[in-house]
Amino acid sequence: MVNELAIKARIAQIKASGVIAEPHTWISATSVTKKGKKYTYYRLLKGFRVRIGKEGEQSQKPKLKTKMVQYVTFSRR
Numbered sequence: 001m002v003n004e005l006a007i008k009a010r011i012a013q014i015k016a017s018g019v020i021a022e023p024h025t026w027i028s029a030t031s032v033t034k035k036g037k038k039y040t041y042y043r044l045l046k047g048f049r050v051r052i053g054k055e056g057e058q059s060q061k062p063k064l065k066t067k068m069v070q071y072v073t074f075s076r077r
Helices: 004-016
Strands: 025-034 037-052 058-072
Antiparallel strands (some): 037 058
16 A cells, blocks of 8 residues: 555656646547548647536536647657
């Protein structure tokens, strides 16, 4: 079992390694075939909770909604 100090040390190491994404963000990949060629598009997505239910009342179980922030490109070397 991993102890709390080891987890905190690993988090500090990751943060020190460079820019990291905000909480509740991830990269999604989508593949499309056009004219016999396969293209893969990458998007940066952000999740957020929506608490508004039907007719404006507060929902007991907030739903996770996603929003595309931007397309992501990778350079090949």
